[in-house]
Amino acid sequence: xxLEGTLKDxxxxxILQLIGIQRKTGTLTxxxxxxxxxxTFLEGQVVGADTRRRNLEDLLGSVLVRTGRITxxxxxxxxxxxxxxxxxxxxxxxxxxxxxxxxLQDALRIQVTQIVYRLFRWRAGRYHFAPxxxxxxxxxxxxxxxxxxxxxxxxxxxDEWPIIxxxxxxxxxxxxxxxxxxxxxxxxxxxxxxxxxLGLQGAGEAGTAAPEIQITPEAREVLRMVDGRxxxxxxxxxxxxxxxxxxxxxxxxxxRSLIEEIRAASxxxxxxPADLRERLTTQGVPLLLATLAVVSLLTLRFNPAAPWRMxxxxxATERLRTFASRxxxxxxxxxxxxxxxxxxxxxxxxxxxxxSGYLKPRDLLDPWxxxxxxxxxxxxxxxxxxxxxxxxELTVQHRFTAAERMVLEGAAGATPIGSRGRP
Numbered sequence: 001x002x003l004e005g006t007l008k009d010x011x012x013x014x015i016l017q018l019i020g021i022q023r024k025t026g027t028l029t030x031x032x033x034x035x036x037x038x039x040t041f042l043e044g045q046v047v048g049a050d051t052r053r054r055n056l057e058d059l060l061g062s063v064l065v066r067t068g069r070i071t072x073x074x075x076x077x078x079x080x081x082x083x084x085x086x087x088x089x090x091x092x093x094x095x096x097x098x099x100x101x102x103x104l105q106d107a108l109r110i111q112v113t114q115i116v117y118r119l120f121r122w123r124a125g126r127y128h129f130a131p132x133x134x135x136x137x138x139x140x141x142x143x144x145x146x147x148x149x150x151x152x153x154x155x156x157x158x159d160e161w162p163i164i165x166x167x168x169x170x171x172x173x174x175x176x177x178x179x180x181x182x183x184x185x186x187x188x189x190x191x192x193x194x195x196x197x198l199g200l201q202g203a204g205e206a207g208t209a210a211p212e213i214q215i216t217p218e219a220r221e222v223l224r225m226v227d228g229r230x231x232x233x234x235x236x237x238x239x240x241x242x243x244x245x246x247x248x249x250x251x252x253x254x255x256r257s258l259i260e261e262i263r264a265a266s267x268x269x270x271x272x273p274a275d276l277r278e279r280l281t282t283q284g285v286p287l288l289l290a291t292l293a294v295v296s297l298l299t300l301r302f303n304p305a306a307p308w309r310m311x312x313x314x315x316a317t318e319r320l321r322t323f324a325s326r327x328x329x330x331x332x333x334x335x336x337x338x339x340x341x342x343x344x345x346x347x348x349x350x351x352x353x354x355x356s357g358y359l360k361p362r363d364l365l366d367p368w369x370x371x372x373x374x375x376x377x378x379x380x381x382x383x384x385x386x387x388x389x390x391x392x393e394l395t396v397q398h399r400f401t402a403a404e405r406m407v408l409e410g411a412a413g414a415t416p417i418g419s420r421g422r423p
Contacts, residue, residue, distance in 0.1 A: 003028075003129035012119055013151055014403040015127060020044040020147025021344040021407050026131040030119055039116055040135050045144035047137040049115035057089045059111050064099060067240045069107065074098045090141050101141060108142050110242045113150070117244060120154040121161065148341030152334070157244050164251045171233030174262045175226050175250065181258035184213055184223065215258075222249040226259050325366040325385045325394055332372060332383055333396045335359050344407050346381060350374045366394075 003015065012030070019028065023044040030037050031052075040048035050056050061079070064070045070078075070093065078092045085092075090108065093099045099107075215223065218241060225235045236246040253259045332350065335358040339347050342356075350372060353359045364371055366385050373384040385394030400408065 003127070005127065007122060007125045007127060010127075010403075012122070012127075013154065014401065015129070016147050016151055016154075017341065017403055017407065019129065020151075020341060024129070024131060025133065025135060026129055027135070028127065028129045030122070030125050030127045032122060032125040037115060037119055039119075040137060042135055042137070042144055045146055046112065046116060046150060047135065047142060047144050049112045051115060056108075056111060056115075059115075060107055061089060063111060063237070063240075064093070064103075064107055066237050067107075068238075069103050069240075070098045088138055090138055094141070104141050105143070106240070108138065109145070110240065112142070113145065113153070114242050114244075116150055117154055117157055120158050146341075148338055151341060152338065160248065161244075164247050167251050167254045168232055168247050171231060171236065173232045174228065174230070175232065175235075175254070175259045176228035176262050177223070177226055178257055178260050180213070181223060181226075181253070184215065184220070184258065213258075215253075215256075218245070219249050219252060222246060223253055223258060226250075226253070228262060322394065325368075328363060328366060329372065329383055329385055329394060329396050331363060332359065333398065335363075336381070336383070336398075340404070346376065346408070347374075348376065350383075 003018065007030070015028065018024075019041055021044070025042050025044075026040075028039045028041065030039070036052040038050050039046060048056065051059075061075045065072050065075055074093075074096070078089060078096065078098065081087070081092050081096075082089055090104050094101055094104055222235070222239060222241070225238060230238075232247070232250060235250070236243050239246040241249070250259070254261075332353070335353045336346060338358055339345075339353060339356060347353055347356075350364050354361055354364065366372060368386065370386045373382075373386075375382040375384070380397065380399040382398075383396045
């Protein structure tokens with residue numbers, strides 16, 4: 001099939017899948033009435049991206065200035081050197097000592113992925129892939145990105161953007177800290193649960209106390225940038241995390257009532273210590289009582305005097321285990337998709353995901369220690385769990401798209417998949 005047409009006929013995800021599976025080298029151009037984007041591939045991996053409005057090096061220089069990595073004067077000096085030597089901007093910045101190699105690598109990766117990820121939000125456009133034997137890119141400071149990584153992140157963004165936009169409606173919104181948000185000062189350790197099953201562990205395995213407010217270091221950095229003056233777009237441009245992650249963290253902070261929108265047209269002065277003391281005096285007592293109530297509820301299961309503690313072996317436990325099993329099912333299904341993107345085939349058995357390094361053996365067992373059932377058919381596959389509060393919830397089903405069937409048919413005679421290691 002020729003890689004040329006419209007996004008309505010053949011979606012961006014299908015295009016990237018084919019380029020990745022077939023290990024193509026060349027340039028993909030996607031354009032609409034407003035902009036054109038070129039994505040450079042080396043053996044199926046993304047190694048660069050540009051837009052018609054601004055090329056990658058222009059974007060790189062401006063983002064390094066906005067995020068405080070370099071000064072405007074350092075950028076201008078580097079651009080003068082580039083004009084006379086035709087060297088890459090990144091090479092000049094590192095050689096002059098203006099930026100570290102790691103900072104440059106991070107900035108390049110974020111800029112390239114942002115350009116590509118924005119394509120997932122295009123509703124219409126035209127595309128064309130021009131194959132080439134060789135492509136030029138900054139080999140010293142840019143590590144190729146696999147198509148499977150782009151696809152998985154792109155799919156997540158497509159799912160989450162509509163939810164985020166319900167709260168963060170535009171880049172022109174101005175946000176400020178709430179009283180609670182302004183009181184968040186001392187850093188706290190981020191807690192990451194590997195699985196919802198952790199909630200089922202005994203009290204002896206759990207911590208004895210929980211902090212009043214938990215936010216990740218990334219969320220704390222975004223919270224620091226919310227000052228009641230800068231709008232969402234300005235915060236996004238200054239934040240080194242990239243557009244999507246900045247918007248996502250702002251959404252989470254709004255949901256947790258740590259920040260709020262300023263609806264007045266006037267510029268709001270930052271909250272002064274005196275104002276903070278006054279508002280904490282008038283509003284702090286109800287807030288404290290509410291916080292204590294929440295903490296009490298969260299720690300109630302550790303209280304041996306709780307009358308319902310011995311009843312957790314009943315319906316409540318079943319519901320929690322069902323929820324945990326659903327989370328594991330989704331993790332297994334994501335591993336199947338990653339396997340397909342790497343090998344151009346689906347695993348014949350779930351244990352192939354363990355042999356290839358995508359999952360651990362325990363990931364293939366549900367919270368009742370029973371193995372998940374994997375049913376593979378020509379039209380797709382199903383992954384099924386057992387029992388639980390609602391067994392209908394414990395089934396993940398995927399139907400192959402036309403592009404996936406085409407790739408699978410081409411890989412039908414390949415080496416047995418379960419015997420191959422992860423690329």
